[in-house]
Amino acid sequence: METIMYIHGYGSDGNAKKGQLLRKMLPDYHVVSPTFDYDNRSPWLIQEQIRETVEKEDVQMIVGSSFGGYQTLCATSFFSGKVWVINPVHDVENVIRRIILKDAKNGENAERFLAEYLDFNKRVFVRQSQLNQSALWPEKTELNFALSTDDELLGDHRPLLELFPRHNHVVWKDNSGHRFFRFEELDILG
Numbered sequence: 680m681e682t683i684m685y686i687h688g689y690g691s692d693g694n695a696k697k698g699q700l701l702r703k704m705l706p707d708y709h710v711v712s713p714t715f716d717y718d719n720r721s722p723w724l725i726q727e728q729i730r731e732t733v734e735k736e737d738v739q740m741i742v743g744s745s746f747g748g749y750q751t752l753c754a755t756s757f758f759s760g761k762v763w764v765i766n767p768v769h770d771v772e773n774v775i776r777r778i779i780l781k782d783a784k785n786g787e788n789a790e791r792f793l794a795e796y797l798d799f800n801k802r803v804f805v806r807q808s809q810l811n812q813s814a815l816w817p818e819k820t821e822l823n824f825a826l827s828t829d830d831e832l833l834g835d836h837r838p839l840l841e842l843f844p845r846h847n848h849v850v851w852k853d854n855s856g857h858r859f860f861r862f863e864e865l866d867i868l869g
Contacts, residue, residue, distance in 0.1 A: 688745030722799035832857035
């Protein structure tokens, strides 16, 4: 049985509705959906947890949503297989400042959180984007996007596609919002 990994977004967990939808949609596949502690673990440790799960579970496909979509794009630095990202964060600094840190009560931890992500973003996300823009993007890494035309949280996703122009499929959906629960309308396995 092939394994698919779902990476949830910020403020969610491994038992989120999207992970459950994937299990229901793909009953012939083993869907793993670990919980990631985005608030208390560095992005480097999150990536290590993803890598360990990929290796342990022999993951053939990763599906990530929102902040999990960002983590999924970064995981292409070590994962080569089919990837689906749903409304992924691509401007991590803006999203962290605007959404995650706006309610942060501990300023020192909030600034450390942001600094870790800025360093990680520069060293991993930007590098993967540059690789994707070059002819060196690995053919085995099939990159697919599911994007809402009406994402009230992240806005316009077209700049993301400029960062990752070498992709296999882009599915745009109206009336989906940021949460995008329309998995059954995606040809994830195709």
